[in-house]
Structures are given as C-alpha cells and as structure tokens.
Amino acid sequence: MSFATKYNPEETESKWYAYWMEHKFFSSKVDHTKEPYTIVIPPPNVTGVLHMGHMLNNTIQDVLIRKARMEGKNACWVPGTDHASIATEAKVVSMLKERGIDKKSLTREEFLKYAWEWKEKYGGIILEQLKKLGASCDWDRTKFTMDPDLSEAVISVFVDLHKKGKIYRGIRMVNWDPQGKTALSDDEVITKEIQSKLYYIQYNIEGTENEFLTIATTRPETIMADVAICINPNDPRFAHLKGKKAIIPLINRAIPIIEDEYVDMEFGTGCLKVTPAHDINDYELGLKHKLEVIDILNDDGTLNEKAQILIGEDRFIARKRISKMLAEIGQMEKVEEYKSNVGHSERTNAIVEPKLSLQWFLSMEDITKPALQSVMDDIIQLHPPKFKNMYRSWMENVRDWCISRQLWWGHQIPAYYLPNGEYVVAQSKSEALEIANEKYGIAYKSEDLVQDEDVLDTWFSSWLWPISVFDAKVFSEGKKNEDLKYYYPTNDLVTAPEILFFWVARMIIAGYEYMGEKPFKNVYLTGIVRDKQGRKMSKSLGNSPDPLELIKIYGADGVRTGMLFSSPAGNDLPYDDKLVEQGRNFANKIWNAFRLVKGWEIDPELDGQENQAAIHWFENRFNESLTEIEDHFNKFRISDALMTSYKLVWDDFCSWYLEMIKPAYQQPIDAATYERTILFFEDILKILHPFMPFITEEIWQQIKERNTEDALIVSEWPSPKSFDVQTIAEAQQVFEVVSQIRNIRASKGISPKEAFELTIKTQQPDLYLRFEMVLKKLANLSKLEFGDQVANSLGFIVKSDECFIPMIGQVDVESEKENIQKELEYTRGFLNTVMKKLMNERFVSGAPAQVLEIERKKQADAEAKIKALEESLVNLG
RNA sequence: GGGAUCUUAGCUCAGUUGGUUUAGAGCGCUGCUUUGACAGAGCAGAGGUCAUGGGUUCGAAUCCCUUAGGUCCCA
Numbered sequence: 001m002s003f004a005t006k007y008n009p010e011e012t013e014s015k016w017y018a019y020w021m022e023h024k025f026f027s028s029k030v031d032h033t034k035e036p037y038t039i040v041i042p043p044p045n046v047t048g049v050l051h052m053g054h055m056l057n058n059t060i061q062d063v064l065i066r067k068a069r070m071e072g073k074n075a076c077w078v079p080g081t082d083h084a085s086i087a088t089e090a091k092v093v094s095m096l097k098e099r100g101i102d103k104k105s106l107t108r109e110e111f112l113k114y115a116w117e118w119k120e121k122y123g124g125i126i127l128e129q130l131k132k133l134g135a136s137c138d139w140d141r142t143k144f145t146m147d148p149d150l151s152e153a154v155i156s157v158f159v160d161l162h163k164k165g166k167i168y169r170g171i172r173m174v175n176w177d178p179q180g181k182t183a184l185s186d187d188e189v190i191t192k193e194i195q196s197k198l199y200y201i202q203y204n205i206e207g208t209e210n211e212f213l214t215i216a217t218t219r220p221e222t223i224m225a226d227v228a229i230c231i232n233p234n235d236p237r238f239a240h241l242k243g244k245k246a247i248i249p250l251i252n253r254a255i256p257i258i259e260d261e262y263v264d265m266e267f268g269t270g271c272l273k274v275t276p277a278h279d280i281n282d283y284e285l286g287l288k289h290k291l292e293v294i295d296i297l298n299d300d301g302t303l304n305e306k307a308q309i310l311i312g313e314d315r316f317i318a319r320k321r322i323s324k325m326l327a328e329i330g331q332m333e334k335v336e337e338y339k340s341n342v343g344h345s346e347r348t349n350a351i352v353e354p355k356l357s358l359q360w361f362l363s364m365e366d367i368t369k370p371a372l373q374s375v376m377d378d379i380i381q382l383h384p385p386k387f388k389n390m391y392r393s394w395m396e397n398v399r400d401w402c403i404s405r406q407l408w409w410g411h412q413i414p415a416y417y418l419p420n421g422e423y424v425v426a427q428s429k430s431e432a433l434e435i436a437n438e439k440y441g442i443a444y445k446s447e448d449l450v451q452d453e454d455v456l457d458t459w460f461s462s463w464l465w466p467i468s469v470f471d472a473k474v475f476s477e478g479k480k481n482e483d484l485k486y487y488y489p490t491n492d493l494v495t496a497p498e499i500l501f502f503w504v505a506r507m508i509i510a511g512y513e514y515m516g517e518k519p520f521k522n523v524y525l526t527g528i529v530r531d532k533q534g535r536k537m538s539k540s541l542g543n544s545p546d547p548l549e550l551i552k553i554y555g556a557d558g559v560r561t562g563m564l565f566s567s568p569a570g571n572d573l574p575y576d577d578k579l580v581e582q583g584r585n586f587a588n589k590i591w592n593a594f595r596l597v598k599g600w601e602i603d604p605e606l607d608g609q610e611n612q613a614a615i616h617w618f619e620n621r622f623n624e625s626l627t628e629i630e631d632h633f634n635k636f637r638i639s640d641a642l643m644t645s646y647k648l649v650w651d652d653f654c655s656w657y658l659e660m661i662k663p664a665y666q667q668p669i670d671a672a673t674y675e676r677t678i679l680f681f682e683d684i685l686k687i688l689h690p691f692m693p694f695i696t697e698e699i700w701q702q703i704k705e706r707n708t709e710d711a712l713i714v715s716e717w718p719s720p721k722s723f724d725v726q727t728i729a730e731a732q733q734v735f736e737v738v739s740q741i742r743n744i745r746a747s748k749g750i751s752p753k754e755a756f757e758l759t760i761k762t763q764q765p766d767l768y769l770r771f772e773m774v775l776k777k778l779a780n781l782s783k784l785e786f787g788d789q790v791a792n793s794l795g796f797i798v799k800s801d802e803c804f805i806p807m808i809g810q811v812d813v814e815s816e817k818e819n820i821q822k823e824l825e826y827t828r829g830f831l832n833t834v835m836k837k838l839m840n841e842r843f844v845s846g847a848p849a850q851v852l853e854i855e856r857k858k859q860a861d862a863e864a865k866i867k868a869l870e871e872s873l874v875n876l877g
Numbered sequence: 878g879g880g881a882u883c884u885u886a887g888c889u890c891a892g893u894u895g896g897u898u899u900a901g902a903g904c905g906c907u908g909c910u911u912u913g914a915c916a917g918a919g920c921a922g923a924g925g926u927c928a929u930g931g932g933u934u935c936g937a938a939u940c941c942c943u944u945a946g947g948u949c950c951c952a
C-alpha cells in the first residue's frame with residue numbers, strides 16, 4: 001500500500017460529507033433517553049454569500065456540535081436564513097432595474113412575486129456553501145423567517161403585544177433613509193465623523209432698518225423650515241431681541257424669537273435656529289414651546305413645495321445653492337470648516353435624515369427587565385464576560401423599538417384601517433372584519449378594510465428564532481409541542497458582538513416574554529475578521545479572500561483550524577493566509593503520521609519491552625492534555641483547546657512518541673506496541689474530529705474496517721483519566737538530555753550519524769535505564785554509563801544530573817568555560833531571588849506550605865546545579 | 878463629552894484568586910540538515926527593563942493611582 005506524501009483534501013471532503021448525510025448523522029429527533037444539546041444558527045441574510053465572518057462563526061458552532069454529538073448528547077444544530085427586508089428589497093429593486101422595470105410601476109403583489117422568484121433562485125446559496133465547510137446542521141430542519149408558519153408566529157406576536165398594550169402607533173422623529181425610503185432603528189444608523197461646514201447666516205430683525213442676528217448651522221437648506229430663533233434668556237448679548245421676530249432670508253417669513261436655557265451660549269453665535277421637522281433636539285424644543293412643524297423634505301430627500309424655493313432639488317444640492325444665494329444677497333456672514341458626526345444608513349450608507357413620521361413602536365420599558373436580570377445574574381453567560389457591561393448599559397437605556405419599515409418584502413403589519421378612521425389589529429383580514437363589525441356595529445365588507453402598507457423590522461421575526469424554529473404555533477396556541485419542550489432552551493449561541501443588541505438581547509426578551517425561560521445558556525461572541533491592515537473585511541473594499549477558493553486551496557480542515565488558531569472569544573481575527581497554511585500543514589502532518597504507522601510490518605515474535613516506557617509516558621501525557629482540552633472547552637477557549645490538541649499531536653505524538661517507538665528502517669514492530677499505537681491514534685483522531693472532521697474520518701476509516709455505526713463522527717469522545725505527573729516530569733528530563741546532546745552536535749558541527757558515549761552522574765540511574773533504548777535511539781548513543789566526570793569531555797547539566805560526552809578531538813576549553821560561566825551567573829541570580837524569599841521571615845511564616853516547598857525545591861536544584869557547574873569549571877582547569 | 882476595555886517577543890495571543898515564571902506558546906526570523914512518514918519537514922538557536930511614572934505588599938505582568946496610545950459602546 002502506498003499513499004501520496006501530501007494529503008489531498010478535495011475528494012475526501014465531498015465523500016465523507018455525503019456519507020454523513022446519507023446515514024443521517026446530522027439529524028436529531030426527540031429522544032428522552034439522551035440529553036439534548038442544541039444550537040440555532042444565527043440565520044444568515046438570505047441574499048448573502050459566505051464570507052470570512054461566517055466561516056469563523058460556523059466553524060465554532062460545528063466544533064461545539066460535533067463534540068457534543070461525540071459525547072453522546074442528542075446534538076441538534078438548526079440551520080436557516082432570514083429574509084433581510086432592506087437588503088433583499090434593494091437586491092430585487094436593482095434586479096428589476098436591470099430588466100427595465102421600475103418598482104413604482106408594480107403592485108405590491110407583483111413585486112412580491114419577483115422577490116420570491118429571486119429568493120428561490122439565490123436564497124439557498126449560503127447554506128450550500130456551509131456544507132463545504134463541513135457544517136453538520138440538521139438540514140431537514142432548515143427554516144426561513146418568511147416560511148408560512150414562522151410568518152404566522154410573527155403576526156401572532158404582533159397581535160398579542162398589541163393586545164397587551166405594548167405596541168403602539170405614534171408620530172416620532174425617526175431616522176429616515178432617503179435612499180432606502182424607510183425608517184431605521186437607532187441601531188441601524190452608523191455615526192461617522194465627516195468634514196462639513198458651519199454656515200453663519202444673518203436674519204433681519206422685523207421692524208428694524210438694518211438690525212440682524214446671526215445663527216450658525218451646518219444645514220442651511222433647512223432654513224425654510226425654521227419656526228423660531230431661540231436664545232438663552234441669560235445671555236446679555238441678545239436681551240434686546242426678546243419678544244421680537246426674525247425674518248428668514250430668501251423666503252422672508254417672520255418667526256418668533258423665543259428663550260430657552262437649552263441654548264449653549266458658547267457654541268456658534270448663541271442664536272439657535274429651531275427646525276422641529278428636521279432635527280431631533282429642535283423637535284423636542286418645538287414640543288415644549290408649542291411651535292408649528294414645517295416639513296420641507298420629500299421621502300427621497302428632495303425639497304417639497306413647503307420649502308417655497310428650490311422645490312424638487314436634492315437636499316445636498318439645495319444646500320450648495322442656498323449657500324450661494326445667501327452670499328449673493330449679503331446675508332452669509334462666513335463659512336467655517338467644521339467636523340461633525342453624521343448618521344449613515346447601515347444598509348445603503350445614505351446620510352440619515354431625521355424625519356417625523358407615523359410609525360409602530362414596541363414599548364421596551366417593562367419587557368426588557370427579565371432579560372437584563374438574567375444576564376446580570378449569569379443565568380445567561382456572555383463569553384467573554386466583558387460584554388456584560390455593554391449589554392447592561394444598553395438595556396438600562398433602551399428606547400422604544402421602532403418596528404415598522406416602509407418596505408414590501410417582509411411581514412406586512414396586521415393592522416387594518418376602517419373607513420371610520422379607526423383601525424383593528426388582528427391575525428387576518430377576516431378576523432379584523434369580524435372584530436370591527438362587532439366593535440362598531442357596522443356591516444363593513446372585506447374591501448372596506450385597508451391593511452397597513454408597511455412591514456415589520458426583520459429583527460421582529462428573528463427575535464423569535466430559538467422558539468419558532470421548533471414550534472411556530474406556540475404563539476397562537478399557547479401550548480408547546482414536543483420539539484420545543486425537548487430542545488428549548490438551547491445551549492449555546494455563537495454570534496458577532498455587533499448584533500448583541502439587534503438580535504441577542506431581543507431573543508432574550510422574547511424568550512422570557514413567551515417561554516418564561518432563557519433562550520440559551522451561553523452566548524459566545526466571536527471577533528470580527530479583519531485584513532492585515534486591521535480593516536474589516538468587506539465586499540466594497542475587496543479585501544476578503546473568497547472562502548470557497550480558500551477551502552479548495554487549503555482544504556476545509558485547514559481553513560477551519562486556521563481560522564481558530566488565533567481567535568480567542570471576543571477578539572478580532574487579523575486574517576493572514578499563513579493561518580490557513582498552518583492549518584493545511586497540520587492536516588498534512590497527521591496524514592504523514594498515518595502513513596508511517598500504516599506502513600509498519602508486525603512481527604509477533606518481538607516482545608516490545610523497550611517500548612514500555614514510551615507507551616506509559618504517552619498514555620499519561622495524553623490524559624494530561626485531554627484534561628487541559630476539556631478545561632479550555634468548558635471555558636469556551638476554543639483556540640486554546642485547538643492549540644493544546646495541536647501540540648499534543650505534533651510535539652508529543654509525532655516528534656516524541658512515534659520517534660521513540662519507530663522501528664529501524666524496514667524493520668518490523670512488535671504487535672503490542674503496534675496495537676497500542678493504533679489506539680492512541682484513534683483517540684487523537686477523536687480529539688481532532690470537531691476541528692478537522694474530514695481528514696480524521698478519512699484516516700479513521702482507513703485505519704480499520706468500520707461498520708456504519710462506527711463512523712468517527714458518532715464515536716465516543718474519550719474521557720480524561722487520571723495521570724501521573726511524576727511520569728511526565730521524568731520523561732521531560734530524559735527529553736532534555738536528548739535535546740542537549742542534539743544541541744552539542746549542532747553547535748559543534750558533529751553529524752547526527754556519529755554515535756556518542758554518554759556518562760551520567762546521577763542519583764537515579766534507573767530512570768535513565770528505563771529510557772535507555774529511547775536515549776540510544778533519539779540521541780544516537782553507542783553506550784550509556786553512570787559515573788563521575790569523564791576526562792576531555794563536553795558536559796551539561798539537567799536538573800541536578802551531570803552528563804558527559806567524551807570527545808575524540810580537542811575540546812575548546814575557553815568557550816566551554818565561557819558557557820558554563822554564563823549559566824553559572826544565571827543560576828546564581830536565580831538562587832538569589834529564591835533565597836531572598838526564603839530568608840524573609842514574613843514570607844516563610846505567611847506563604848502557604850505548598851509555595852514554600854516549591855521554593856525550597858528551587859533552592860536545592862539551583863544549589864546542586866551551581867555545585868556541578870563549579871566542579872566542571874575546576875575540571876576544565 | 879460620558880462609559881467600557883485593552884497595551885506582554887517582529888506578528889497574533891496565553892499568563893485563571895498576587896508566590897510552580899529574573900515571563901510562556903504558535904507563527905515568523907537565524908543557523909544547520911535533503912536516502913528511510915512528512916521540506917507543507919527535522920534539529921537547534923536568537924528574541925521581552927510585561928506601554929509610562931508612582932504607590933500598596935515580604936513579594937506585582939497580575940491590585941490601586943497618574944500619563945500616553947489603541948479599540949468599542951453611548952451622546
């Protein structure tokens with residue numbers, strides 16, 4: 001049997017993924033004999049394609065789910081997508097544009113037909129891509145937030161919350177996206193500092209010849225919407241203006257000069273123009289002073305007829321033109337450069353316009369309380385916990401949630417308007433009709449009712465996700481099905497911190513509101529994948545590698561491990577191809593270890609006694625590592641768990657264990673050692689499987705004949721056994737001797753082929769005798785002896801044992817002395833710090849016994865070492 | 878402006894209640910090694926006054942304060 005020296009992942013991956021699917025290893029059904037372990041996927045945007053963030057996120061979920069499955073739990077990972085109102089509608093609109101169709105020319109029904117067509121065609125791409133990564137989702141459970149049952153759930157929840165009085169309709173200043181033509185929640189607005197200008201504009205005072213006041217504004221195009229000028233009543237500069245009126249330039253409308261301490265006397269000129277329709281603070285001021293509201297902007301950001309001038313111009317063009325017009329009539333005093341923070345739409349990047357509009361809101365004050373409490377009390381744990389603070393500050397200062405969006409793609413708000421000006425909220429139009437007719441005693445017909453045009457915020461459906469994927473009917477029927485009873489609450493949620501508020505907090509809110517129970521126990525927050533310059537990876541920057549291309553080049557296992565190598569929870573991941581390269585190299589290393597072992601002939605005549613020490617050591621070392629790995633997993637230190645596994649395999653198993661037991665070239669191995677080695681290898685494959693599912697399954701299946709039920713994916717996760725630290729420490733000492741001898745060869749330029757004779761001066765010769773064969777093999781020794789200093793030899797010290805290697809040629813005494821002198825100095829310095837502690841009365845009386853013992857051991861070791869070094873110096877002359 | 882958080886080797890990070898550490902890992906780097914699982918490799922090595930200045934303590938990378946810089950959240 002011969003294998004390629006390089007592992008080729010491509011065919012292995014498709015083969016085993018198909019095998020796992022075929023045998024339904026990913027599927028989960030209610031089974032009360034098993035403990036459920038559940039993850040719901042953060043539903044990717046249905047318009048999305050796989051990006052590096054998904055890779056990281058889903059790799060982590062797959063690691064968790066695969067490990068749980070091997071631990072014998074009933075592992076259920078529910079996949080799906082969300083309908084992403086704004087993003088999808090934008091995609092559909094641009095698709096229509098390409099076909100020469102204007103959205104405005106379509107009815108809602110026609111538009112939705114195109115939208116579904118688009119969704120059917122492109123909506124599944126991202127889930128298919130996840131399969132390439134190895135994601136072991138229960139695909140039969142795939143859900144979409146606009147599936148009929150999930151939609152019904154959303155409507156039920158709206159109706160229910162409305163009934164509870166938590167949903168209301170109100171005029172509010174909202175963040176308006178003039179490009180997407182929809183309201184945005186505060187969280188969908190990204191504030192960016194941009195370079196803008198501060199315009200100083202003069203307003204004449206009514207009834208005077210040439211008296212004027214000056215206001216400073218960044219938005220001169222809104223002066224036509226001014227309804228007042230506000231001054232601070234304590235400002236002596238403007239006392240004479242009290243009770244007068246100012247005249248808006250260009251349109252010559254007179255507006256009152258009002259007083260309010262809200263005005264900052266230091267900022268600008270101290271005179272504030274009040275424009276309630278176009279500024280949130282002015283709006284509040286307007287309410288307080290009962291001012292009129294003049295809205296001069298259309299939904300698309302152009303000026304309307306109320307502006308009187310520049311009607312139909314875009315707001316930014318209008319700004320430039322008005323600035324020029326003001327200058328022409330001499331009422332532009334000056335223009336200054338100014339840095340200001342401006343809100344941008346997360347989806348369209350358009351500058352957000354504060355706009356008054358009638359929207360639907362969810363009152364957040366009461367509903368958030370249990371959700372805050374459960375995180376504060378660690379009933380739900382955030383990993384890393386630093387996010388608790390952020391979560392708290394958000395939940396304590398939460399504002400009502402604007403849940404309506406001026407779009408067609410999504411869940412249409414189930415509010416029906418009646419000819420009498422009232423409205424009814426109901427599950428369906430027919431229900432609404434019944435309610436309306438009963439309530440108002442009028443026989444309305446179906447066509448009299450007009451449903452609200454708007455849809456609900458996408459998060460208003462995904463906040464139900466951990467519930468609705470199992471049981472969408474629970475909201476209307478109030479009785480849980482078996483799935484929901486069994487799988488809810490889920491265990492772990494893996495997502496990005498940027499949607500902690502958007503989504504995670506709201507799921508917790510919905511969980512308590514509808515289940516009276518948390519939706520998950522742990523929230524693992526990943527970092528953001530960035531490029532080498534620290535920029536977020538994005539399509540527009542073009543700085544992201546194509547994930548599928550990466551999988552092709554480095555293999556899914558390589559990419560998975562590469563992504564995890566440097567990604568502690570909550571930390572950003574600066575992506576570098578080196579990482580996935582390292583992952584690929586690791587897969588190759590495992591492959592070659594397998595080639596080695598698989599190539600051995602077995603000789604039943606051999607007793608393999610000399611391998612006992614190696615086997616005994618590795619068994620202990622394995623359990624030590626496994627214990628550490630479990631600890632890392634328990635603390636959600638996934639990359640540490642990987643690194644510990646990596647070192648166990650590469651350093652301990654490959655570099656030490658296999659080298660120790662490896663028979664000479666073309667020599668056979670004894671049966672006992674071989675069998676034990678296969679068992680070790682199998683345990684290693686198990687530990688690696690969650691990280692590298694494909695290569696491990698491949699080797700697992702090649703190492704032995706397996707039945708279907710013996711596939712690695714469903715094999716039993718090894719449980720850590722106790723281990724003997726002494727055994728591990730002793731081996732460490734032997735390894736140190738080997739390294740020192742290799743070091744001598746390297747530094748003296750002596751070939752590894754040249755055998756050495758080693759003499760050790762030690763109290764514990766049996767330790768070295770146990771490893772005699774190992775020492776001879778790994779350090780290439782022809783002889784191992786115990787005794788005193790050997791003449792004309794090179795020496796080194798390990799712990800308190802002295803080792804000597806006789807040299808045939810002349811030893812460079814001076815350089816040897818120099819080396820010893822250096823080590824002596826270091827050791828003396830070290831002893832000094834130890835002694836300082838031990839000489840200290842308060843340390844000796846105060847420190848715990850264990851610490852004292854450690855310090856005394858350090859002292860003894862250091863002293864022995866110093867003595868040995870000094871002797872060596874003397875012997876060298 | 879308010880708040881949170883971070884600053885440890887060239888890079889990315891560990892260092893868990895102060896004492897197994899005059900500080901560790903992976904990658905990178907330097908040198909040597911190509912017949913025997915693997916050059917996608919082996920072996921060895923170099924590299925840090927733990928951001929700064931102070932304080933608490935018998936003892937500080939770890940606790941407190943100062944300063945500087947970064948990141949994030951909120952306004």
